[in-house]
Amino acid sequence: MGEVNVVLKRSYACVISLIGVSVSFLLFFFWFLADHAIKGFYIMYGFSSATLLFAIVGAFGVCKEKKWPLIVFAVGMILGCLYFIVTEIFLLVTVKKAIEDEYLGMLPLSNFNESDLLEFHELQREYxxxxxxxxxxxxxSIPESCECGQDSTDPCVSSQPVI
Structure with a gap:
C-alpha cells in the first residue's frame, strides 16, 4: 500500500475508536443492565458484537496499513446500514397498516364517544x-368541521342543500 495521508489515517482511527467505544458501551448496557427476557436484546447483542468485530478489523487495517481489513470494515458497515434502513422501512409500513386497520375498524365515526368526537373535530378543522x-x-351525521369555508380549496361537504 502506498504512503497514507496522516490526517486521513488519524481521522479513520478516531472514527473507528468512536464506533468501538460506543458499541462497547451498548454491549455493557445490554449485558449487565437490561432485562434479558426481551428477545430484542439478543438481537442487539448480535449486531453490537458484529459492529465491534468490524471496528476491530478496521483498527487493525489502520494500524498495519493493510487494504483488505479496511475494505472488510467499509463493506460490513455499509451492509449494516442498508439492513437497518430496510428494517426501518418495513417496520414503518407495518405500523402504518396496523394503525389504519385499527381506526378503520372504528367506522362509522358517528359512533365515537363524546371526548373522542371533540378531539376528532378539532383535528378536522386544523388539517x-x-x-x-x-x-x-x-x-x-356529517359535522360542521367538514363543511366548506368561503375560500376552501380542500374537498369538503357543502352545507347548501342540493336542488
Whole structure:
C-alpha cells in the first residue's frame, strides 16, 4: 500500500475508536443492565458484537496499513446500514397498516364517544380534512368541521342543500 495521508489515517482511527467505544458501551448496557427476557436484546447483542468485530478489523487495517481489513470494515458497515434502513422501512409500513386497520375498524365515526368526537373535530378543522378516508365515514351525521369555508380549496361537504 502506498504512503497514507496522516490526517486521513488519524481521522479513520478516531472514527473507528468512536464506533468501538460506543458499541462497547451498548454491549455493557445490554449485558449487565437490561432485562434479558426481551428477545430484542439478543438481537442487539448480535449486531453490537458484529459492529465491534468490524471496528476491530478496521483498527487493525489502520494500524498495519493493510487494504483488505479496511475494505472488510467499509463493506460490513455499509451492509449494516442498508439492513437497518430496510428494517426501518418495513417496520414503518407495518405500523402504518396496523394503525389504519385499527381506526378503520372504528367506522362509522358517528359512533365515537363524546371526548373522542371533540378531539376528532378539532383535528378536522386544523388539517382541513373530513373523516378518515372521506366525508362518507360520518354516514348521515356529517359535522360542521367538514363543511366548506368561503375560500376552501380542500374537498369538503357543502352545507347548501342540493336542488
Amino acid at each position: 382541513h380534512c373530513c373523516g378518515l378516508t372521506s366525508f362518507q365515514d360520518w354516514e348521515n
